[in-house]
Amino acid sequence: MPLPLRSLVTLTLLSLPALNGAHAQTTPDPLMGCPDWMTLNPSELRAARVTVNRAVFTDASGRPGRASVAKDDLLLQGPALNGRRCSYPVKDGVPTRVGGHLNTMLAQNLPTSPALSGRWAAPRAELSLTRTASAWKVTGNATVPTPGGSVSSGQIAGTLTRQGGPWQYRQDGCEVNLWPVGPWLVAADNGACGGLNVTFGGLYTRRR
16 A cells, blocks of 8 residues: 655655765765865964875874875875874975875974075965065965956065064055965965955965
């Protein structure tokens, strides 16, 4: 005898959580529970180099995932927690979209370069830092494509200051902070340094 309509609806609704739960369990997490690196405190980031032949990313409890890095690969890492750090491989100056937790013993800290002057590049922005007799100067430009097919842009030019924290640029409502991290510069801005969605935030690699 066919089931009443009310029973069919009830069975369908009861089955939905199970289906959704199964989908959530099979959806891969490319960062193994680590946040986007740009949400971390830049002052707590460090650069590191993998020191073992192969290091497998894990979740916070140590459960291994599928992604791994090899000896001498470069990492951007967050603060240590329970003997592990959230780690993000950097390829050709760009953090990849995979990563996870690594035991602190599997990578060696890289010292921050004392050289600040030069040209620095991120995927959609460039900065040039120069030292004058009286101050540090910065110039830069950033772009982002718009849905209409054009390009939105922003420019900065002025003086950098520092008072125990990051290098800071402040002018005409635009604010950019710079942290030297290993061989890189980490930048964050306040979103007011150009057109819509333009940002100077990101990881910069020195370009000579």
